[in-house]
Amino acid sequence: MIRMKDQIGRSRTIGHFKGGNGGPTMIFFGGIHGNEPSGEQAIQEVFKGIAENGISVNGNIYGIRGNVAALLAGKRFLDGDLNRLWTDEKIEKIKAKAENELLNEDRELLSIHQVLSDILKTESGPFYFIDFHTTSSKTLPFITINDALINRKFSKLFPVPIILGIEEYLDGPLLSYINEQGYLALGFESGQHTERAAVDNSIAFMWLALVYSGALKRVDVEGFEGYYLQLQNSAQENANFFEIIYRHPIVSGDKFHMLPGFKSFDVVNKGKILAEHNHKAVLALQKSSIFMPLYQSQGEDGFFLIRKTPKLALWISVLLRKIRMPALLPILPGVSWADKKKGTLLVNERTARFMAKPLFHLLGYRNRLINKNEILMTSREATAKNKMYSGTWWYRNKKSV
Incomplete structure (x- = not known):
C-alpha cells in the first residue's frame, strides 16, 4: 500500500511515499541554495507522477526542501551559505546558540538536521541521498561526489560526467557531512538556473535513480529509456570521470568578474584570461577544462579547473x-x-x-x-x-x- 504525505506551501517536506518493507530509503533535496529552484520543482513533478499513476513503491521516498526562506526570496542565501555549514564543529556551535542569536541559515540547518535524524532513526537502509543543484553558467549536466566506491559505482549508472574531489576544496557541504556518516550521497547539477532543461534533467535523473535503487520497478516508469537518452544527449555523450585540480576562491569584499561566454567543460589553454579579480587578470595555470564559472553576485567560488581522470587510474584505485x-x-x-x-x-x-x-x-x-x-x-x-x-x-x- 502506498500513501503520500504532502504539505501545502513551502514547508520542509515536499512529500513522502511509504511503500513495502525491504526497499531502500531515498532522500532527495531541492533548493539548498534558494536561487536554484529546479530541483524542488522536479521533485514535485515526479511525486505527482507517482501518485497519479498509482506506481507501487518499495521502501521510502522523501522530498526535502533546503533553504525555505531563501527559496521564497529567490536568493542563494540570506545570511550565509547553507551548503557550507555542515561540519560537526559548526553544527555544535549553532546548536549552542540562544534562540535570538540564530541566523536564518542556522535555523534552516537545525530543521534539516532534525528531519535527517528522524529518517535515519525510523527508516531502514540502504539509504540514498541525492542533492539537486544548478549553476549560474551554461553546463552539461553532471554529478559531484566524494570519492568513495559506493558513490562511484552508483554514479556510473548515469550517462553524465562525474566530478571527483569537490570535498577537497569546499568546507561544509551537506553531502560531505552525510558521506562522513558512511552513506551514499551524490549531487546532481542539472543545468543553468533559469533553463527549463535544468528541471527536465532533474526529473529524468530522479526517475532513473528511483529505478536503479529498487524503489520503483523499471516496467512501471513509462518512458524510462527516454529519460536515459535525455541525459545522455544533454551531456553530449560525455560520461567520463574528472578531477578538480584548482579552485579560485572569493572572500567577502572582493571584486570578481568572470569573463563572459565560459561554460563548464570548456577547454582553456594555459595563460588564457578567465576573470578579473580585484582589478587583476586571472589566468589559467595550465591546460584544463573550466568548471562552474561564477556568473552571479553571491558565491565563494569564482571557478574551478578540472581534468579527465584516466580509466587506468580508476581501476588501480x-x-x-x-x-x-x-x-x-x-x-x-x-x-x-x-x-x-x-x-x-x-x-x-x-x-x-x-x-x-x-x-x-x-x-x-x-x-x-x-x-x-x-x-x-x-x-x-x-x-x-x-x-x-x-x-x-x-x-x-x-x-x-
Whole structure:
C-alpha cells in the first residue's frame, strides 16, 4: 500500500511515499541554495507522477526542501551559505546558540538536521541521498561526489560526467557531512538556473535513480529509456570521470568578474584570461577544462579547473582499496593516524611533498586542512557503510569503478 504525505506551501517536506518493507530509503533535496529552484520543482513533478499513476513503491521516498526562506526570496542565501555549514564543529556551535542569536541559515540547518535524524532513526537502509543543484553558467549536466566506491559505482549508472574531489576544496557541504556518516550521497547539477532543461534533467535523473535503487520497478516508469537518452544527449555523450585540480576562491569584499561566454567543460589553454579579480587578470595555470564559472553576485567560488581522470587510474584505485593498502600508510615516516576510526591521517608536510597528491587520491585520501607543518587527510572509504549496499545489483557489478 502506498500513501503520500504532502504539505501545502513551502514547508520542509515536499512529500513522502511509504511503500513495502525491504526497499531502500531515498532522500532527495531541492533548493539548498534558494536561487536554484529546479530541483524542488522536479521533485514535485515526479511525486505527482507517482501518485497519479498509482506506481507501487518499495521502501521510502522523501522530498526535502533546503533553504525555505531563501527559496521564497529567490536568493542563494540570506545570511550565509547553507551548503557550507555542515561540519560537526559548526553544527555544535549553532546548536549552542540562544534562540535570538540564530541566523536564518542556522535555523534552516537545525530543521534539516532534525528531519535527517528522524529518517535515519525510523527508516531502514540502504539509504540514498541525492542533492539537486544548478549553476549560474551554461553546463552539461553532471554529478559531484566524494570519492568513495559506493558513490562511484552508483554514479556510473548515469550517462553524465562525474566530478571527483569537490570535498577537497569546499568546507561544509551537506553531502560531505552525510558521506562522513558512511552513506551514499551524490549531487546532481542539472543545468543553468533559469533553463527549463535544468528541471527536465532533474526529473529524468530522479526517475532513473528511483529505478536503479529498487524503489520503483523499471516496467512501471513509462518512458524510462527516454529519460536515459535525455541525459545522455544533454551531456553530449560525455560520461567520463574528472578531477578538480584548482579552485579560485572569493572572500567577502572582493571584486570578481568572470569573463563572459565560459561554460563548464570548456577547454582553456594555459595563460588564457578567465576573470578579473580585484582589478587583476586571472589566468589559467595550465591546460584544463573550466568548471562552474561564477556568473552571479553571491558565491565563494569564482571557478574551478578540472581534468579527465584516466580509466587506468580508476581501476588501480579500486584494487589498492580492496587490498586495504591505505591501512599501511601509517608505517611511513611522517604519517600517523589522527583518527583511525574515521580514517583520518596526519601527514608531515615534507612527506606530503614526497608522496605526490595523486597517490593519496588513488588510496581515497583528500586534503581537508593544511597548517604550516602538517596536512590532515581524510578518507571516505574508511567510513563507508559498504555492507549496507553489498546486496544491491549495482554494487555487485564487477565492471563498475
